[in-house]
Structures are given as C-alpha cells and as structure tokens.
Amino acid sequence: MQNQSFVTEFVLLGLSQNPNIQKILFVVFLSVYIATVGSNMLILVTILNSPALLGSPMYFFLAFLSFIDACYSSTLMPKMIVDFLSERKTITFEGCMIQLFASHFLSGAEVIVLTAMAYDRYVAICKPLHYSSIMNRRLCSIMIGVAWTGGFSHSTIQILFTFHLPFCGPNIIDHFLCDLHPLLELACTNIPIFGFFALANSGFFCIIIFSLLLVSYGIILFSLRTHSSEGRKKALSTCGSHIAVVVLFFVPCIYTYSRPPSTFSSDKIVAIVYTILTPLFNPLIYTFRNKEVKNAMRKVWKRLMVVPDGK
Template identity: 85%
Template sequence: MQNQSFVTEFVLLGLSQNLNVQKILFVVFLFVYIATIGGNTLIVITILSNPALLGSPMYFFLAFLAFLDACYSSVFTPKMIVDFLYERKTISFESCMIQIFAEHFFSGTELIILTAMAYDRYVAICKPLHYSSIMNRRFCGILMRVAWTAGFLHSMTQILFIFQLPFCGPNVIDHFLCDLHPLLELACTDTHIFGFFAVANSGFFCIITFSLLLVSYAIILFSLRTHSSEGRRKALSTCGSHITVVVLFFVPCMFVYTRPPSTFSSDKMVAVVYTILTPLFNPLIYTFRNKEVKNAMKKVWKRLVVVSDGK
C-alpha cells in the first residue's frame, strides 16, 4: 500500500502555550541537555581511557549505555529547546519519520543492553567461578551486535507501519515530539490494526523484557543469602543502581505503549521522563555509589586540568 499523504509538515503544540513559561523551560531544558551530554560523555571517556574498567564487561556495557543515552537525548531535546523560542513549532514529515526511527532505534538497542547488563550481574553473582569464561570479549561483542540489530529491526518495523498510513489533515500534534499514538490519531484511515501492531511491537517487547529482568534480579537476590555481608553490600549496590535505571526506562515505556492508540494529558509529562530525564539520571545513578568510576573520573578530570593549565 503506497502512502497517500498530503501533509508535508506537522505543528507541535509543545509543553506550554504560554510564552513566559516557554522562556523558563528554555533555560531549564538547555541546562538539562548540557548536563546530560556532559555526564554521559564523561562516563564514556573515563571508561575508554581506563584499561582496567574497559576490560570489565559491566563497565564496557555502561560506556555503551552512556553513549546511547547521549544519542537518545539528542533525538528530541535540541529540537524542543529551539522550539521554545518560536510561537509556531513545526516539523517536516521527513524529520518526523526520522525522529520516530531514531527514538525506537536507540531505545530498542538500550533495552537489549540493559538486559545484557542484568545477565552480566547474574553470572558475576550466581556463577562467579565461570564468569571470565562466560562473559568473555567475544560474547560481549555478540551481545553488542544483537543489541544494534534488535534496535534496527524494531525501529524499521515501527516506521514501516507509519509509512503505510495516509495523512491528509489535520496536522496538529499535541506533543513536543513525533510519536506513534499522536500520529495514529491523525491518520485518515482506520488505525485499529496498526494500533495493535504498535502495541505488539513496543508494548509486549517492554513487558516481556521487564518481566525477564525482574525474574533475573529475583534469582540474584535469592542467591545473595549465601554471600558474605560485604559481598551482599557490594552486589546490592550495583544491582540497586541497575534496577533503578530499569524502572525509569521500562515503566514509562509500558505506560505509553501497552494501551490502545490514544493520547492522554499526562503523556507529555511521561515523555519528558523517558526522553529527557532518564538519560540525565542514568550517569548520576551509576556513578553516585560506584567508587571505581568516581576515582577514575577524578583522574580524567585531573588530566584535563593539567592539559588546560599547560596551554
């Protein structure tokens, strides 16, 4: 079926129609975006410049997660920040499709990486004697390729659904980004079947993966009974950080994508959490209680200070 769209652009209503509020939001989200990119970039540089950390699967995946968070945030936030300066906010049809593709590509890839990180913790805690043989470099590379491939296939499936839909007006989206549900409501055709596919592709994907992660962490917590108090403390610290990130990522995902295509007034606030705040919080959560990363960051920071002083 060929797309018979007459719409060449969409009008975004954004987070607020009040110009004074938009000026405040411009400053707030500009600061959030700078902090997000700075925090995640610092994690990537810290791990890549430290052979000891880079050789650990946990930190290898953490560096990749930080890179994905920086990319994921960049899909939406710069456009939203610039839009705060304009009364009329528009996005071309092509840019809208690119935004949807990039959103699902990076989020799908991140979903697999979070699963890989949970498996890494499971092997480290439940099978410590076999950890180095199981989580070897070759296997980590395979998990990385699986993550990229899964993210690509997931996003391609979503974008192919959207391209089948005709858009002939209206073209106003009550959101600050292009997303599946608002677009399905604007389509000039019955979208019940497409809505079912969207839920099956994104919603069930989130639910199944989240359930697997919960089961894996239940097994990990159960196995900690046989560990020493120091071992339990260290394991719980690492797992607690990961569980927090998983909840921040999956709960909004399930709220948005496990229901029939419809838009709620709360959708924009939920979208702010998973598109803007989660990529900001992830580096803070992972480094706040991690002495190894914090010490490595201090060394990187000292090197940067020495280099800047030398100039």
C-alpha cells in the same frame, strides 16, 4: 507501497503555549540537555581512557549505555529546545519519521544493553568462578551487536507501519515530539490493525524484556542468601543501581505503549520521564556510589588538566 499522506508537515504544540513559560522551559531544558550529554560523555571518555574499567564487562556495557543516552537525548531535545523560542513549531513529515525512527532505534538498543547488564550481574553473582570464561570480550561484543541489530529491527518495523499510514487531515500534534499515539490519532484510517501492530511492536517488546529483567534480578536476589554480609551489601548496591534504571525506563514505556491508541493529558509528563530524565539520571545512578568510576574520573580529569609546558 507508496505513502498516501497529503500532510507535508506537522505542528507540535509542545509543553506550553504561554510565551513566558516557554522562555523558562527553554532555560530549564537547555540546562538539562547540556548536563545529560556532558555527564554521559564524561562517563564514556572516562571508561575509554581507563583500561582497568574498559576490561570489565560491566563498565564496557556502561560505556555503550552512556553513548546511547547521549545520542537518544540529541534526537529529541535540540528540536524541543529550539521550539520553545519559535512562534511556529513545525516539523516536516520526513523529519517526523526520522525522529520516530531514531528514538525507537536507540531506545530499542538501550533495552537490550540493560538486559546484557542484568545478565552480567547474574553471572558475576551466581556463577562467580566461571565469570571470566563466560563474560569474555567475544560475548560482550556479540551482545552489543545484538543490541544494535535488535534496535534497528524494532525501529524498522515501527516506521514501516507508521510511514504507510495515510495523513490527509489535521496535522497538529499535541506533544513535544513525534510519537505513536498522537500520530495514530491523526491518521485518516479506521483500520485498527495498524494501531495494534504499531503499538504491539513497542508494548510487547517492553513487557517481555521487563519481565525477563525482573526474573533475572529475582534470581540474583534469591541467590544472595548464601553470600556473606559484605558480599550481599556490595551486590545489592550494584543491583540496586541497575534496578533503579530499569524501573525508571520501563515503567513509563509500558504505560505509554501497552494500551490502545489514545492520548491522555499525562502522556507528556510520562514522556519526559523516559525521554529526558532517564538519560540524565543514568550517569548519576551508576556513578553516585561507585568509587571505581569516581576515582577513574579524577585520574582522567587530572590528565586532561595537565597543560604541556611550551618552553
């Protein structure tokens, strides 16, 4: 089946058409992008260079989460940042499809990694005596494989529906990225089944995973009744970080993808939360109160700062 599109490029309106505001936004989002990639790569390098952390399933998953967040930001933000200084903000049809595929592939993988992290906390808190035998390296590797496979499958289904939509008229997207709602509104078709399947793929995916995560954390919190006060405090600290990340990512996604194809004025702000702020906040949330990661960062930083004597 060939794509019937006559549109070869799309025009992205971005966050603002005011040149002065765009210059301010350029500085702000460039700083955010540098901070996002820098902080996530710092966590990744720290864990990879710390055998004690890498051997822990929780930090093994955190390393992958940081890698995904750095890649996810890089699929969206560079184009957005460059457009702030461009007079004509265009993206080719192929480039738009690639951006859509990459963003859904990585976000789909992130959803499954977050689920794996929730399962890890469930086993650690509810089945502590069997933790090492259940959360072995083989299971962790399988979970990461499932994350990549699940993200790829989700994104492939998404792109197959979107790519074959006919785009023959307007090509102006009132957004800073290629996303489902604005693309569906530009499609030259009145067949609602396309929009339903495209959105259901993301909407149902988010709702099902979010529901599973809520149930798992509910079980964890319920089981904490039998723990000591110190054990409860430590578990709540860890789970609190995970829950914050989950809410920050899933609530905007569910709002965006679990409704009929239509665009709202708030869509851009909501998109900023889960595409830009979540990858920025994840490192802060996971490391702000984590002494192990902070101590490991200091050790790695000291090693990197040691300059060999050239004499």
